[in-house]
Amino acid sequence: MGSLAERLGVRTPSLYKHVGGQEDLTRRIAVLALGEAADAVGRAVQGYAGRDALGAAARAFRDFVLAHPGRYAATVGMESTGPDDPLAAAGERLLGAFMAVLRGYDLPDSETVHALRMLRSLFHGFATLQSASGFRWSADIDESFAWLVAFADRGLRAASRAADGPPPPGQP
DSSP states (O other): OOOHHHTTSSHHHTTTTTTOSHHHHHHHHHHHHHHHHHHHHHHHTOOOOOOHHHHHHHHHHHHHHOOOOHHHHHTTTTOOOSSTTTTHHHHHHHHHHHHHHHTTTTTTTTHHHHHHHHHHHHHHHHHHHHTOOOSSSSSSHHHHHHHHHHHHHHHHHHHHHHHOOOOOOOOO
8 A cells, every 4th residue: 555655646544545455445446447347348249249249258358458467356356245346236247248248159048157157267367377478389379369269159159059959860
């Protein structure tokens, strides 16, 4: 808090008039980050469906994490204190943006939460590793990311087909 007060040109006690401490500050940053990420993903997917929406959402999310790694880091592990917590509302907005993507895959309701967790794991993992310079191989990072999106798309399409029952004999 002392470093922040110094950067803002105020005394540390003055900062506490506006922020309740480190945890409160981190929570406020997390709310801001989730809201901004939700806006970015929501804008990106407008007018798209299926794989196009998935790719747009993935790129928007990744771009946000890479542009704001500190803000995004504040969201990791931050738990909502209840339904009235602004963090819950911001998180719901981001989930809503990804739910819009999943609607294009016509998944059964029982599969939706699993699909959301899969997307979060894939996109969060890739973006946070990339922001931490975690990919040191010679392969192009953008090519790997496109491969990841295509992989997720294939899985989501397979889950959608599985919801319709087994394919007729002789059909994949």
